[in-house]
Structure formats: C-alpha cells, structure tokens
Amino acid sequence: MQEFWKKYQRNRAAVFGLYAVLVFLVMAVLSPWLAPFQPLSIGKDSFRPPDSTYLLGTDDLGRDLLSGVLWGARVSLLVGLLSAFTSTLIGVIVGSASGYYGGWADDLLMRLTEFFLVIPRFFLALIIVALFGSSIWNIIFVIGILSWPVTARLVRAEFLSLRGKEFVEAVRAIGAPDRRIILRHMLPNAGPPIVISGSLQIARAILMEAGLSFLGLGDPNQMSWGMMLYNAQRFLRHAWWTATFPGLAIFFIVMGFNLIGDGLNDALNPKQKGKELQ
Amino acid sequence: MVVHSWLFYLRRKTRNVRSLLTYILRRLLQAVPLILGIVVVNFCLIHLAPGDPIVTLVGEYQASPEYIEGVRKEYGLDRPLPTQLLFYVLSILRGNFGYSFSFRQSVLGVILERVPATVLLMVVAIIYSTLLGVVFGVISAKRQYSRTDHFFTLLSLVGYSLPVFWLGQILLITLSLKFSLFPAQGMQSLREPLTGIAYWLDLLHHLVLPAFALGLSYLAINTRFVRASMIEVMSEDYVRTARAKGLSERMVTYKHALRNALLPLVTMTGLNFGFLLAGAVLTEIVFAWPGLGRLMYDSIYTRDYPVLMGMFILISLGVILANLLTDIVYSVLDPRIRIG
Numbered sequence: 001m002q003e004f005w006k007k008y009q010r011n012r013a014a015v016f017g018l019y020a021v022l023v024f025l026v027m028a029v030l031s032p033w034l035a036p037f038q039p040l041s042i043g044k045d046s047f048r049p050p051d052s053t054y055l056l057g058t059d060d061l062g063r064d065l066l067s068g069v070l071w072g073a074r075v076s077l078l079v080g081l082l083s084a085f086t087s088t089l090i091g092v093i094v095g096s097a098s099g100y101y102g103g104w105a106d107d108l109l110m111r112l113t114e115f116f117l118v119i120p121r122f123f124l125a126l127i128i129v130a131l132f133g134s135s136i137w138n139i140i141f142v143i144g145i146l147s148w149p150v151t152a153r154l155v156r157a158e159f160l161s162l163r164g165k166e167f168v169e170a171v172r173a174i175g176a177p178d179r180r181i182i183l184r185h186m187l188p189n190a191g192p193p194i195v196i197s198g199s200l201q202i203a204r205a206i207l208m209e210a211g212l213s214f215l216g217l218g219d220p221n222q223m224s225w226g227m228m229l230y231n232a233q234r235f236l237r238h239a240w241w242t243a244t245f246p247g248l249a250i251f252f253i254v255m256g257f258n259l260i261g262d263g264l265n266d267a268l269n270p271k272q273k274g275k276e277l278q
Numbered sequence: 279m280v281v282h283s284w285l286f287y288l289r290r291k292t293r294n295v296r297s298l299l300t301y302i303l304r305r306l307l308q309a310v311p312l313i314l315g316i317v318v319v320n321f322c323l324i325h326l327a328p329g330d331p332i333v334t335l336v337g338e339y340q341a342s343p344e345y346i347e348g349v350r351k352e353y354g355l356d357r358p359l360p361t362q363l364l365f366y367v368l369s370i371l372r373g374n375f376g377y378s379f380s381f382r383q384s385v386l387g388v389i390l391e392r393v394p395a396t397v398l399l400m401v402v403a404i405i406y407s408t409l410l411g412v413v414f415g416v417i418s419a420k421r422q423y424s425r426t427d428h429f430f431t432l433l434s435l436v437g438y439s440l441p442v443f444w445l446g447q448i449l450l451i452t453l454s455l456k457f458s459l460f461p462a463q464g465m466q467s468l469r470e471p472l473t474g475i476a477y478w479l480d481l482l483h484h485l486v487l488p489a490f491a492l493g494l495s496y497l498a499i500n501t502r503f504v505r506a507s508m509i510e511v512m513s514e515d516y517v518r519t520a521r522a523k524g525l526s527e528r529m530v531t532y533k534h535a536l537r538n539a540l541l542p543l544v545t546m547t548g549l550n551f552g553f554l555l556a557g558a559v560l561t562e563i564v565f566a567w568p569g570l571g572r573l574m575y576d577s578i579y580t581r582d583y584p585v586l587m588g589m590f591i592l593i594s595l596g597v598i599l600a601n602l603l604t605d606i607v608y609s610v611l612d613p614r615i616r617i618g
Contacts, residue, residue, distance in 0.1 A: 013435070115315050120597050122556035123590050124319070130578055130586060131327040131334065207441055211560055214443050216578055229444055233564065240451045247444030255439035 007267040014263020020256035024249075028073040035067035039223035047239050057241040059231055065242065068223045069249050075224040076253055079140050079209040080202040086144025087205075088198045091151025096182050096190075098152065099159025110156070117149040122208060129217045136219040139212060143205045151197055158190035192268035196261055203257035210250050225250050301609050309598050314367070316594040320587055321366045331355060338581040339379040349376075375588035380580045385588040388573065395465060396569030400558050402485060403493035404547065411497050412543075415504025416536065422509060430501055437498030442557040446491040446564035453487060460487050463566040488565040492557050496550065503546060507539040514538075541612055548604025552597045 009015055027034065036055075037043070043062030050057040056065035098109040125142045132138055162168055163186075171185050212218065213226025214233075225246040232242035324334045335349055350356065354365040375385035418430045454462035461467065461484050472480050511517065512535050520534045521527075555570075562571030570589065577585040 111311075115312060118312055118552075118594075118598055118601060119316065119319070120552040120555065120590070120593050122552070122559075123593050126574070126578075127323060127586050127590050130581075131323060131583070133328075203439070210441050211443070211556065214441075214560060215563070215575060229441075229447065233447065236447060236451055237455055243444065243447045243451065247441060247447065250441050250444060251439055254441070255435065258435065258439055 004267055008263050011263040011266045014259050014266070017256040017259025017263065020252050021260065024073045024077060024253050024256070027070050028077045031067075031070040031074055035064075035070045037064040037067045039063065039067040039071040040221075047235070049239075050241055056245045057239070059228070059239070059242045060235055063223075065228070065245055068228050069225070069245055071223045072225040072228065072246060072249060073253070075136060075219070075222050076206045076209065076250070079136065079143065080206040080253075080257070083140045083143035083147065083205040083209075084198055084201040086140070087147035087201060088151050088194060090145065091148035092155050092187070092194060094148065095152040095155025096159055096187065099156040099163065100178065100182055100186070102163075106156075109152070113149045113152045116146065117153075119146075121146045122211060125208065126212060126215065126217065129212055134212075134217045134219055136222055139209055139217075139219065143208050147201055147205065147208075151194065151201070154193050154197055155190055158193060159186060162186050162189055192264075196264045196268065199257050199264060200261040203254045203261070206250065206254055206257070298609065302606055305602055305605055309602055312598055313595065316591060317367055317370050318363070320591060321363055324366075324587070325359070334583045334587070335376060337379050337583050337585075341379065370591065375591070376584035378577075378582055378585050380576070380582050381585075385584050388585060389570070389589055389592055392568065392570045392573050394569075395567060396555075396558050396562065396571065399485070399488055399492060399562070399567060399569060400554055402489040403496065403558070404554065406489065407493035407496035407500055408543070408547065411500025412504050412536075412540065414497070414501040416508055416531070418501065418505040419508035419512065420531065427505075430505070434498035434501040437494045438502075440495065442491055442495060443560040443564050445494060446488065446561050449487050449491055450564060460484075465568055484565075488561050488567055491564070492554070492561045495557065496554065499546070499550070500543065503543060504539060507542060508535060511535045511539040541608065544604050544608045544611065548601045551600040551604075552593075555593060555597070 040063065043058060043064065045054070045058055046060055046062040048054050048058040048062075054064050054066065056069060058064055059068075094109050094113065098106045098113075125139075125146055128142045129138055168181065168185060171181050176185075209218075209224065210226035210229070213224045214230045216230055218224045218227035218230065220227075228246035229243055232239070232246070235242055324331050327334050331353075332346055332349060332355065335353060336346065352365070352369065354362050357365075373386055375389075377383075378385050378388050381388045414430045414433075418427045421427050450462055453459045465481060465484050466472070466477070467480050467484075512531075514535075517530060517535050520530045525534075558569065559571035559574055561567070562569045563575050566572065570593075573585065574589060576582075577589075
C-alpha cells in the first residue's frame with residue numbers, strides 16, 4: 001500500500017485530482033450543515049448577482065446557488081459512484097464468465113457486449129428516463145446497465161491471458177470449483193485494470209447524468225448541477241452566474257476522477273503509460 | 279517477363295478487391311441482427327413503460343378515439359405479443375415510425391428535416407478536431423516531456439473533462455453576449471434574407487461557436503490518442519529500419535510512423551460517433567441550432583414519444599452505419615484486417 005501511494009504520488013496531477021474529489025466528498029457529506037439555504041426553496045430575491053449574502057448569487061426563483069452547488073455534489077457523487085459500481089459489477093460478471101468458460105457462452109456474451117457497445121447509450125438512457133420517470137434511482141440504474149461493455153471486454157481479455165497461467169492450472173488440478181478459481185485466484189489478478197476503468201467510468205456517469213438533467217430529465221426533487229444549467233439556459237443573457245458555478249463544479253469533479261484514473265494507471269500499470277483513454 | 283509480372287499484379291489486384299467485397303458483405307450481414315435488436319429494444323420499451331402502450335405510440339395527446347382505435351389496429355395491440363412484434367418490425371421496415379401530434383407530420387419527416395443541420399455541425403467538428411488533434415499529437419510525441427508536450431497534455435485533460443453544453447454556455451455568455459463577436463442563436467440571421475456568398479459566410483459565422491464547443495473534447499481525445507500512438511510506433515522495428523536506411527527524420531516521422539499511427543484513429547472516429555451525436559444534441563440546445571437536438575428537447579417537453587422512439591432507431595442506424603463505414607475504410611487502408 002505504501003509503495004503504491006509512493007508511485008501514485010509521482011503523478012502530481014493525480015494527487016490534485018484526489019484532493020479535488022475529496023473536497024467534493026466533504027461538500028456532499030456536510031451539505032446540510034454547510035449550505036446557508038435550502039437548495040430548492042424559493043426566495044424573494046431572484047437574479048441576485050454574487051454578494052455577501054448569496055456568495056454565488058441566486059437564480060430566477062431566488063434559490064441560492066451556493067446551496068444548490070453544495071447539494072448537487074451529493075447527486076453527482078451518488079450517481080457517479082453507484083452507477084459505476086453497477087456497471088463494473090455487470091462487466092466483471094459478464095467478462096469473467098466469457099473469458100473463463102469460452103466456447104458458446106463466450107460467443108453469446110460477446111455478441112451481447114458488442115450490441116451494447118454500438119447502441120447509442122445516451123439516447124437510450126434518455127428514452128428510458130423519459131418513459132419510466134426521472135427519479136435519481138432510475139437514472140443510476142439506467143446509466144449502470146448501459147455502461148458495462150468496456151469493463152466486460154477488459155475483464156475478458158485479462159481472463160483469457162490468465163487462463164493459461166501455471167497457477168490457475170495448478171488450482172484447477174487440485175480440483176477447486178470454478179467459482180473459487182474465478183473469485184479467489186483470477187479476479188484479484190485482474191484487479192488493476194478494473195479499478196482504473198471504474199474511476200474513469202465514474203467521470204463518464206457524472207457527465208451523462210449532467211447531460212440528462214440538462215435536457216430536463218433530472219430528478220425534480222434533487223438539486224443537481226445539470227438541472228441548474230438547464231434552468232440557467234433561459235437566462236444566460238441576464239444572469240451569467242447561474243450557469244458559471246454549477247458548470248465549474250461538474251468540470252472539476254469530472255477532471256478529478258479522470259486524473260485519478262490516470263494516476264492509478266501510472267501506478268498500477270506502468271507499461272501502459274499514456275494509453276489509458278478508450 | 280513484363281507480361282508475366284503484369285498478369286501477376288492483375289491477379290493479385292482482383293483477389294484484393296474480391297476479399298474487400300466479401301469483407302463488406304460480411305460486415306453488412308453482421309449489422310442486420312444489430313438493427314433488429316434495436317427495434318426489439320424499442321418494442322420492449324413500449325410495452326414495459328408504465329401505462330397503456332398506446333400512450334407511447336401516440337404521445338401524451340388528446341387524440342380522437344377513432345385515431346387511437348386505428349393505431350391499436352395498425353400495431354395489432356389486441357393480438358398476442360409475438361404478432362405485435364412482427365407488426366412493429368414490419369411497420370418500421372416500411373419506414374413508418376408513427377405520427378407526431380405536436381408537429382402534425384409523420385415522425386420520419388420531422389426527423390429527416392432536422393438531420394442536415396446536425397450533420398453539418400458534426401462534420402465540421404470532426405474535421406477540425408481530427409486535423410488539429412493529429413498536429414498537436416505529433417508535436418507532443420516528437421517532443422515528449424517538453425514544455426509544449428505538457429501544455430498539450432494539460433489542454434487535452436481540460437478538454438476531456440468539460441461538459442460540452444457548459445462550454446457552449448460559457449462561450450455564448452462571453453463571446454456572443456458580452457463581446458458580440460458571434461451570433462448567439464440559430465443557424466442564420468433572420469433580419470434580411472441573404473443569398474450567395476453572403477449566405478454561406480453568415481452560416482459559417484453562426485457555426486463557429488457550436489462547432490468549436492462540440493469538437494473540443496474530441497480534439498482532446500484525438501491529441502492524446504495520436505500522441506500515445508506515435509510514441510508507440512516510433513519504437514517499432516520498421517521505424518528503426520527506416521532510420522538505419524539513412525532517411526531523414528522528417529521522412530521517418532511523416533512517411534513511415536505517422537501513417538501507421540493514424541490507422542487506429544479511423545476506428546476511434548467510428549466508435550466515438552454516438553458520443554459525438556449526443557454532444558451535438560446538447561450543443562444544439564445551447565445555441566438553438568435547428569437540428570436533432572432541438573427536436574429532442576421539444577419532444578421531451580411535449581412528451582412526444584413517437585418522435586423520441588423514432589429518433590432512437592434512426593440514430594442507432596446512423597451509428598451502426600458510421601461504424602460499418604469506418605471498418606471498411608480501415609480494411610482498405612490495412613488489408614491485413616480482412617483476413618483475420
């Protein structure tokens with residue numbers, strides 16, 4: 001662990017990314033105490049530019065933007081973490097089954113993976129949310145079940161290369177059941193790439209949620225950054241601050257997770273340096 | 279001797295063309311189940327959505343009972359599910375995507391009308407982000423770990439993390455609204471109808487900001503990709519051979535390395551096509567660009583489900599075709615792929 005941190009630290013940008021994400025995490029956890037106002041409560045001061053009462057100004061309904069940005073961190077992190085977790089879980093299951101068993105199971109699962117890879121994800125997510133309602137749980141679920149193919153391919157490739165290794169042959173020769181071989185012996189060895197792609201997926205999920213909310217499909221009961229930009233769109237001429245701050249928040253959190261992904265890649269996978277995107 | 283080698287060349291050439299044709303045919307056949315799959319996904323959504331499937335097929339409108347009865351008949355909603363699926367697939371194959379109440383027009387018509395504006399935006403974004411991405415990537419790779427390299431790395435990191443619609447909003451607030459350098463809305467000036475060169479210049483003027491915003495994240499991805507690809511290729515044996523032959527560094531870089539480094543970029547463009555389209559939709563909303571994005575936004579607002587479903591199918595079709603096209607281009611550039 002210490003050695004890992006030493007290697008990770010060498011990428012200074014990645015350390016910055018980690019701090020950025022930590023700041024947002026603190027904001028998300030402490031938002032009920034940090035936020036000066038209720039994020040969704042309508043006030044009488046609409047379109048107030050940033051001043052000493054409203055540090056980031058107010059929007060058309062007099063809602064405090066600072067409180068919105070603080071509470072929005074919850075939505076973004078929740079969506080990012082949970083949907084990346086869901087998609088990684090599905091990807092690991094599909095990829096390891098495919099790589100371990102091979103044969104027709106592999107063929108079938110890989111066709112399915114290709115299908116999900118080609119399908120325009122954002123538009124399918126949009127339709128599902130439009131039809132089934134835009135609660136935050138729906139959004140998390142949809143992003144999760146549509147984002148797994150990259151992980152599945154990655155895990156499959158790892159498993160294919162591990163399958164022929166001596167230690168796997170050895171455990172199999174002892175007569176260990178498949179489940180044990182997969183979970184105890186092969187999966188831990190496929191860990192690094194899964195973790196790296198997981199952190200990049202968090203960034204993508206956050207961007208996707210912001211995009212959906214920007215189209216008016218955000219959860220109406222939760223203040224999210226994408227929704228704030230959706231509201232701001234009509235008033236860009238009058239109130240620059242309504243768009244500026246929520247967008248900055250999205251930018252920094254996405255960059256944070258991307259940087260962490262890069263840093264993990266450099267630390268865990270030195271040979272692959274610079275080839276992490278895609 | 280001459281004739282003999284010419285014959286040999288011809289035979290090889292025909293074999294090459296034939297292998298290309300079989301490859302294209304094979305790829306086309308592979309696309310069929312994908313397209314069918316997408317139609318089936320759509321069908322499932324219509325039936326899984328809460329409430330009567332008729333709402334998804336008509337949209338949330340006060341349609342006349344006769345019209346609703348007609349739609350029920352058309353899609354065979356009173357029959358068993360497999361028959362319904364068949365009805366649905368057949369009607370899609372006939373190009374019937376339903377009728378949009380808010381536009382009082384067939385869904386296909388509504389959508390096709392908007393395609394050119396979106397395609398224009400995307401093409402400009404793809405071209406500039408690819409060209410600049412190659413230039414930046416090569417410069418970065420040639421001077422690895424230099425200041426220039428760090429600058430481009432930082433730039434691509436920023437570009438990759440910016441939400442495209444927010445970038446659009448910020449450009450709009452600063453460059454259009456504050457400094458009035460560019461028009462803020464739409465595709466052309468409405469005050470006076472322009473013709474000829476003035477029309478195109480006006481269009482170009484409207485295009486600059488949305489195309490820049492849309493392309494920036496691809497510029498970032500391409501820069502990173504070309505940089506990594508160049509660095510990898512530069513250490514290949516054939517590059518060493520080229521150097522050993524005494525070729526100039528310029529020649530080695532541009533003639534030998536770059537061509538090979540760019541090959542995967544073709545595939546990347548195809549894979550990213552769907553994301554680019556999603557970005558285009560979001561950008562269009564910011565700049566009121568009259569393309570698919572605007573249509574999507576309005577249809578979400580008016581709950582015009584037939585338009586949304588139709589758009590999904592057509593967009594999927596577009597993405598599949600784009601992938602097919604890039605695969606074919608790739609196989610023309612690199613014949614090894616056809617054998618594998």
